[in-house]
Amino acid sequence: MDKLLSEVLERIKPSPEEKEWELSIAESVKSKLRKIIPRNVELEIVGSVAKNTDLRNDRDVDLFMLFPKDTSKKELVSKGLRYAKRAVSPNPWRIGYAEHPYLKAEIEGCTVEIVPSFKILNINERASAVDRSPLHKRYILSRFDERKCDEVRLLKKFLKRFGVYGAELKVEGFSGYLCELLIVCYGSFTELLKNASNWRSPAIDIERYHTEKGMREKFKAPLIVIDPVDRNRNVAAAVSAISLSKFILASRAFLRRPSKGFFFADETEFSRKELAKKMRGRGTKFVAVVFPTPKVVPDILWPQLKKAAVSIVRHLELAEFKLFGYDYWSDEDKRCVILLELSTHTLPAVRKAVGPAIIYEKDVGSFIRKHKNAIGGPHVEGDKVVAVEQRKVTDALELVKKMTKKPASYAIPSHISKSMKRAYLLVDEDILNENFDEFLNSYLSTKEFFIDNLI
Amino acid sequence: MDKLLSEVLERIKPSPEEKEWELSIAESVKSKLRKIIPRNVELEIVGSVAKNTDLRNDRDVDLFMLFPKDTSKKELVSKGLRYAKRAVSPNPWRIGYAEHPYLKAEIEGCTVEIVPSFKILNINERASAVDRSPLHKRYILSRFDERKCDEVRLLKKFLKRFGVYGAELKVEGFSGYLCELLIVCYGSFTELLKNASNWRSPAIDIERYHTEKGMREKFKAPLIVIDPVDRNRNVAAAVSAISLSKFILASRAFLRRPSKGFFFADETEFSRKELAKKMRGRGTKFVAVVFPTPKVVPDILWPQLKKAAVSIVRHLELAEFKLFGYDYWSDEDKRCVILLELSTHTLPAVRKAVGPAIIYEKDVGSFIRKHKNAIGGPHVEGDKVVAVEQRKVTDALELVKKMTKKPASYAIPSHISKSMKRAYLLVDEDILNENFDEFLNSYLSTKEFFIDNLI
Known part of the structure; x- marks a missing residue:
């Protein structure tokens, strides 16, 4: 096991050269900023680079501008962005949105996020969601040595392999900070996996802020991990039941038969012809609702897309059609797809x-x-x-068409609703002509790569 | 109302001539028997003729041979049947089966049932199920005058109109004795209907043998009516929930707008063409399982047929097919049919x-x-x-075929099981070529005749 993990580490840990290069970019932005910003604004590199828990080829640096607490939020944002733009120019940049806007620049192939925030020493002074980051950094640095940083890297790569790394709403998985806390709690990657194998409603409170009962009452979520720097926050709030289940199952599978396959995927090949054969073989009815992606950030797009899919499914079931399954997908740019697979798509009169x-x-x-x-x-x-x-509707396709024409009447969320009016429907193998192959393949080939380990 | 009911009575009450004729036949059989049987066996006319609650053209007389209590059951049956055969000869007769065999003779167009039983004065001496009949007769006669007899006649005819008169398992309705007790309890036909309109879990105990709670605990049935001559018996045990519901609804409907239609039906005409159109219009799949009637008495045939239908339906639903409805029918002689109407008859692979x-x-x-x-x-x-x-089975027809080949493996009752092996299947309009028209029409035209009265 140790040999396996150190071999994996060798491939996933940033090289000293990469590290140096990343930091040099960060430092150059920092020194440019230093010349622009007032003396009372501090600069701090945070995130996985600062905590030394980043993966090879991440190329992603978080630079915080820490404004004094008496700055107004409006001033913080307007001044912060103005300084940032000047500092990164002439490199390309765009505005990203979290709780408030920040700047995202591309500098020599590295993404530098410059985030205006308030400087706080204690969580009670917190004025915006991002203010916690420097506190997180200090907490982790005070508890980590080089080995633990590597354990976090193993965990992140492991989670990525089956698609549950990241707290964004598209993924509903484990954030980087959550990974770090889990290593703080269990000491190592394998120790964490041993425990996770047997998790049932896990609730972790490293600093023992709460009673077991109090914690479970306050935080209703599949996984509870209390933030050591903020007792009122569940760091794992984003983790869905399915992400947690996958992690538990994968932990079990890895411990039974550890392999590099849990960190690196073979490229799987599939042809459109194979997909067509699979679809035909199921004898179900496939319907794809295709429409333009509304112009919203991913953290709004994905939950709305999910809600839209669930609404369509619910209305089909209310009309007594039977769904075999469904899924949704977007390239986050041009197109969204809601895929419906029906076991009963026509009904008697x-x-x-x-x-x-x-x-x-x-x-x-x-x-x-x-x-x-x-x-x-x-x-x-x-x-x-x-x-x-x-019966009012005997054909599921008819009902889906009706829903795309009046999406708001069927509880489809606002942004999706607007662009769904321009939707078109594809049925069965026609879906294959539209370059959704990867999405279709992931829908049809659902077998988890580690499942045979569990036999 | 009074005028309506007396007009109905005029048409349903046996004429004095019919009465006289029936009694003369009964008396002639009785006197023939008297010459054959030993002195210690008594003869008694019981049933609706004796209680004067019979309907016109019933032509049905029950004659009991009352043996001393110390006779063995075996002797009772063998001697009883021997005497009866001799007495009715050369008229045609056959053996009927209740708890024990009895003789059913056809004499000048009148059915005479000669039933051997034990002579008892008190219910505790009872040795066979039929022994109660003379006690029932005495109880009713002691409480009835001519008017009450007529009220019973109205009730019987009313119940017949929507198919819930008779305690046999084919009907699961109201026996003649139950009708009489309901009139004892409520005094008149209309008074009964007024009460029945508002029945919720009715429980009637004329002689107040039980506490309300005790009665409900002891007898679990939609309708409870304690037998005044046997406190341990629910006279209404045979009444199904659906028969009771129909009675309640019909009572309400009659009181709202009384009419002769509640006693006499218009002949409804329907053509095979109309049936075919109705079937097509529903867009469902009709499957009829047709097989020879097993040689058993109706009270065994009907519950087994019902159980067989329910088993087939249950197995279809287990395999995820969806039933719209089902029904069963037999001519009690040559053929049985189980009719299945499916809303989903094919499923994906x-x-x-x-x-x-x-x-x-x-x-x-x-x-x-x-x-x-x-x-x-x-x-x-x-x-x-x-x-x-x-999926193992994707076609409902296939599964039905499989069940008819191995009925015993699908919990089909014994007698049906044997003859179902010779079953054949008919689908959709092919069902119309086999002279089940009346049965099909009753399945497709389910609207209760009185339903519009309830608006």
């Missing part, structure tokens, strides 16, 4: 309306009045009155 | 197998082992492991 129990005289009267021209009945079944009536 | 929650390590291992060659997965969904596997 009639449906059975089940009315009230016959003892409820008034309700029975209303039901009979409503169904007096029913195709069959009203008649008695068991202790209820029922009627056979015409 | 795949199904989703949902496995255990991932926290159950051992179960997860077994599930993965079992599905290691699955078409999709095993993978994680929510907190569970699932797999996409080949």
